[in-house]
Amino acid sequence: MQLFYSPNIQNNTIRIEDEEFHHLKVLRKAVGSELAVTDGKGNLFSARITEIAKHHCLAEIENTTHVEPPTHQLHVVVAPTKNIDRIEWLVEKLTEIGVAKISFIQCTHSERKVLKTERLNKIALSAMKQSLQFYLPQLNELQTFDDFIKATPQNTNLFMGYCETENTQHLLSQPFTYQNSVILIGPEGDFSPAEVQAAQKAGFEAISLGANRLRTETAAMVAATLINAKFEVNP
Template identity: 40%
Template sequence: MELPVFYAPDIQQDAVTYTMNEDTSKYCIQVLRHEKGDQVLLADGRGSKYTVVITDDNRKKCQVQVQVREMLPPPVPALRIAIAFTKNAGRIEWFLEKATEIGIQTIIPLVTARTEKEKIKAERLNSILVSAMLQSKQFWLPVLEEPQSFDKVVKGNVDPQRFIAHCLPEQKTELQDAMMAGKDTIILIGPEGDFTPEEVQQALAAGFQPVSLGRTRLRTETAGMVAAVLMNAKLPS
């Protein structure tokens, strides 16, 4: 049986013992009904995987003893999505959850000319990323960057593969055909109402390739999800 994974962001790499916080302890002991002697896993979100055994099954301060620490390499190539956050918070939260499960490593809230929501609740969104990381049994927590302007992302990006998905009637290549496996990649996903023509031209001038995500017009969060799936499909087997 697979061992459950719990989040331990403050665990030290050389730790011999560790005490879970109250929320994690309650979930481990009271909800999942683990008890003294049970083996579980801890993730610090920075690649460390700890195999531990419960030594005190206190539901408020569960204590464990570290048996093995394994350092997992960061996922390669790096997959990044810069996406305009929607006014409907639930939709973007859904996207963040699914993008994490799929394996996107960096998400950039993209501020465009038509972005409707620039302020984000970082603490809540981070908790969604953590939950999705644990559910999908990963040990690297995706990076949710601070909101960045379209201009900054376009001018400052140096990824070998750069794409912009837009709906303007211009010649575009399907993302699955344009993307090559094994290279760090970023894709720009626009807001409701799409990028402006000026933004598209700015991205193209900076070396971004125009791509399509399918035959139908997609909502912002759906476009992000499709892009995440297609990018993941190009990972080396």
């Protein structure tokens, strides 16, 4: 199945533009062609093209299927790496394996102070379509560690990947009490002792991801893979 994306839906009409429109033209879709379209919010539309203009097309919805979101929602919170390619890669992979939300935090030891999420959103969109999902992960703008910690959610499994302590238990040995989880992954220079203390005070449990020293983006991907699998196997 070739999946298209459009957030522009009014009444029974889907408007497709920009890259999605370009893609549709490359595939030589014409008036009358059937399309599978998602709004990234759990809806899958079966629609038929009614009009092709220069920069957009319109399609009429013939059938709508609402796909329930996964019962487990994972929020990955990561300090972006200096190298932007690694973050772009991470957003693609986290979207493929299926996370609900990705946030970026600026820590004491962060090397990157600015992050543009526009391109990252495009990457997430493409990965969502590629992996045939109907929910686009929410990408939050870069915020400070302190601001993030202030808004720590309740009734959520709270984990923090942390390298320095020797006695941390493996993520998979942790109790998963709630249906939703947050995993916090620090920058290359790790969290500062003050940040570790603040996170622990806010209820985050320091966990281990195994014996090896992992890069930031690898740690985030490994943690998300393990948490997702935990819920897939024992939902």
